Amino acid sequence: MKPHLPLCASAAVLLCACVSTNAALIDPTVHLARTCPSAIKLYTTPDKVGRPYREVALLNAKGESNWSNEEDMIESMRDKAAEVGANGIILSRIDEPSALTKVIGQVAKTGSQRKGNALAIYIPADSANTAGVCATVASKK
DSSP states (O other), X not given: OTTHHHHHHHHHHHHSOXXXXXXXXXXXXOOOOOOOGGGOEEESSGGGTOSOOEEEEEEEXXXXXXXXXXXXXXXXXXXXXXXXXXXEEEEXXXXXXXXXXXXXXXXXXXXXXXXXXXXXXXOGGGHHHHHHHHHHXXXXX
16 A cells, blocks of 8 residues: 555645635725636736726735745636636735745745735726636536
């Protein structure tokens, strides 16, 4: 049975949620319909949105640097943005731990975390596109 242990351990790591994201709603009295992560557009700066938008939530993501990357951070933020009804996110930053922090985390067996922040937004002009993308994704399941 020992040969199967590494395979099982690897499978457990692959199934874990290596990045978690929380959302702080800007206006908790506003409730938007849930969207889907596939419809969430990523913007690197507010001026790239190019259309009026409503700020929905502040997103804060964190993940173990050895088990996650920037793509995982953005995917987790998209998931949370969809949950709160957004159809876009404006990425603020993703902070990587320094090489020294990673080494210390390895030696001390405490790990090190990468952290990311974004603003979940709702763009009314994109609502039809968002609905179409989500309908297409749902029909493929």
